[in-house]
Every structure is written in C-alpha cells, then in structure tokens.
Amino acid sequence: MNDSLEPADVPAIAVEQLTCGYDAAVILRDVSFTVRRGEIFFIIGGSGCGKSTLLRHMIGLDQPMAGTVRFFGEPLEADPVRRRAVLMRFGVLFQSSALWSSLTLRQNVSLPLEEYTDLSRRDREEIATLKLAQVGLTGYEDYYPAEISGGMKKRAGLARALALDPEIVFFDEPSAGLDPITSRKLDELTRQVCHTLGTTAVIVSHELASIFALADRVIMLDREEKGIIAEGPPRELAAHSRDPRVIEFLRRDVEVAPTSKH
Numbered sequence: 729m730n731d732s733l734e735p736a737d738v739p740a741i742a743v744e745q746l747t748c749g750y751d752a753a754v755i756l757r758d759v760s761f762t763v764r765r766g767e768i769f770f771i772i773g774g775s776g777c778g779k780s781t782l783l784r785h786m787i788g789l790d791q792p793m794a795g796t797v798r799f800f801g802e803p804l805e806a807d808p809v810r811r812r813a814v815l816m817r818f819g820v821l822f823q824s825s826a827l828w829s830s831l832t833l834r835q836n837v838s839l840p841l842e843e844y845t846d847l848s849r850r851d852r853e854e855i856a857t858l859k860l861a862q863v864g865l866t867g868y869e870d871y872y873p874a875e876i877s878g879g880m881k882k883r884a885g886l887a888r889a890l891a892l893d894p895e896i897v898f899f900d901e902p903s904a905g906l907d908p909i910t911s912r913k914l915d916e917l918t919r920q921v922c923h924t925l926g927t928t929a930v931i932v933s934h935e936l937a938s939i940f941a942l943a944d945r946v947i948m949l950d951r952e953e954k955g956i957i958a959e960g961p962p963r964e965l966a967a968h969s970r971d972p973r974v975i976e977f978l979r980r981d982v983e984v985a986p987t988s989k990h
C-alpha cells in the first residue's frame with residue numbers, strides 16, 4: 729500500500745548497530761551496513777565468523793541483543809500485521825534447499841503461496857509451474873525431491889524462494905555440496921533471475937568463484953573482531969585492501985585481475 733510512497737533512496741535493508749549472538753556469547757557487535765535496492769550483496773568471511781548468525785538475525789529467525797534491521801525503512805519488529813507485510817517481501821533459500829520430501833516440486837513451490845495469498849489452488853499451481861520454468865525445471869513439476877539431483881534441488885529451492893515475487897532473496901551458502909560446474913550454473917541462474925526481476929539478493933558464502941562472479945558488494949566479517957573488517961566490491965578489496973586478513977581470504981586460490989589497470 730505504501731510502496732509507491734517509498735523514496736527510491738531508502739535502502740532495501742538497513743542493519744543498524746546490530747549486536748547478536750547466543751545466550752551470553754556475543755558473536756557480532758555493533759554491526760551497521762546497508763544493502764541497496766537491486767544489488768547482489770554478499771556476506772563473506774572464514775568459518776565461524778558469524779555469517780549465518782547475521783543472516784538469521786536479518787530475517788528475524790533470531791532476536792538481536794541490540795540494534796535494528798529495517799526493510800525498506802520499516803523495522804522488522806513492528807506489530808504482527810506489519811511484520812507479515814514485510815516478510816512477504818522476501819524469500820529465503822537455505823543451504824539444504826529445505827524442500828519437503830513428501831511433496832512434489834510443484835507442491836513445494838506452491839507452499840508460500842498457500843501461506844501468504846488467497847489464490848485458488850489452480851492459480852497457485854500455475855504460478856508454481858511458471859516459477860519452475862524460470863529455473864529450468866519444466867517437466868519435473870511432479871517429481872519428488874529425492875528423485876532429482878542436488879543442483880536441481882537448489883534450483884527448486886530458488887523457485888520456491890521466488891514464488892511470491894519477493895523484492896529481496898536471502899541465500900545461505902547456495903552452492904554448498906555442489907560440484908564447481910553445477911555451482912557456476914546456479915550462479916549464472918541467480919544473476920540472470922535477480923537482474924531480470926530487479927531482485928535484491930543477500931548471499932552468505934565463502935566460495936570465491938561465486939563471490940567474484942556475482943557480488944556487486946560484500947561485507948567481510950571477522951571472528952576475533954566480531955564485526956565487519958571490509959566492505960566494497962570484491963575485486964576492489966582484493967586488489968587494494970591492505971588488511972592481511974582480507975587479502976588472505978580473497979586471494980586464496982585465484983589470481984584476481986584488477987578491474988581497471990593502466
């Protein structure tokens with residue numbers, strides 16, 4: 729209802745002085761950053777630095793110890809009706825794809841439509857079929873997750889994340905468990921879908937190939953620092969950062985050519 733009133737420069741996501749963790753253990757302290765509309769934004773960093781923790785707090789699965797997460801200017805912890813309206817604007821793809829094994833792909837993709845819309849069953853199934861086509865799974869609508877490959881499961885998970893035409897999609901380690909070729913295909917599909925639909929994407933990953941292929945900008949987290957140690961386009965960081973932790977991470981096993989070399 730308010731969509732048309734949102735100024736274009738309100739970021740898709742604003743994380744403001746977020747402190748989060750588990751019980752008394754602080755994992756991230758006083759973290760702030762914004763994600764612009766339409767960008768592909770990566771949260772990167774070594775194992776255990778808090779990438780998944782940050783993602784879980786961003787999507788409201790866990791409550792922060794302090795700070796606020798805003799979507800299009802609207803804080804997530806608003807009243808239930810407003811919260812639902814905000815949640816409808818994003819889709820999530822978890823590491824495991826989280827498909828229901830007892831449901832066909834079409835039924836899996838229909839689920840968010842059943843939960844969040846009043847569409848008839850026929851319309852839901854039609855949309856699900858379209859979403860599956862968008863990720864190259866035409867012909868597999870009536871298959872069960874156990875009958876398809878890991879890469880296809882990820883694509884089905886992507887179709888489900890896109891079911892409600894979300895403005896933001898969140899991915900937690902999308903290429904986990906995939907071979908490099910399948911992983912590259914998933915990257916290409918993600919980029920194509922996000923750019924075509926103008927979707928903002930927030931992706932947790934430590935896969936260098938995906939980071940360099942997809943990310944407009946990244947934030948890099950550090951376990952000891954309990955926060956962000958670098959922010960920017962990954963090639964720029966790889967080429968110009970003076971922080972040994974950033975250099976070590978981003979130049980791990982690839983030679984990164986600077987984007988502009990004279």
Ligand SMILES: Nc1ncnc2c1ncn2[C@@H]1O[C@H](COP(=O)(O)OP(=O)(O)OP(=O)(O)O)[C@@H](O)[C@H]1O
Nearest residue numbers: 750751755773774775776777778779780781782934
């Ligand atoms: N549910 C939990 N309860 C307590 N501690 C947790 C929980 N989940 C994660 N942690 C701790 O929080 C820290 C950050 O974990 P997190 O999974 O967010 O890191 P990550 O950067 O996503 O790591 P990885 O790349 O290995 O998946 C770790 O020390 C982890 O042990």
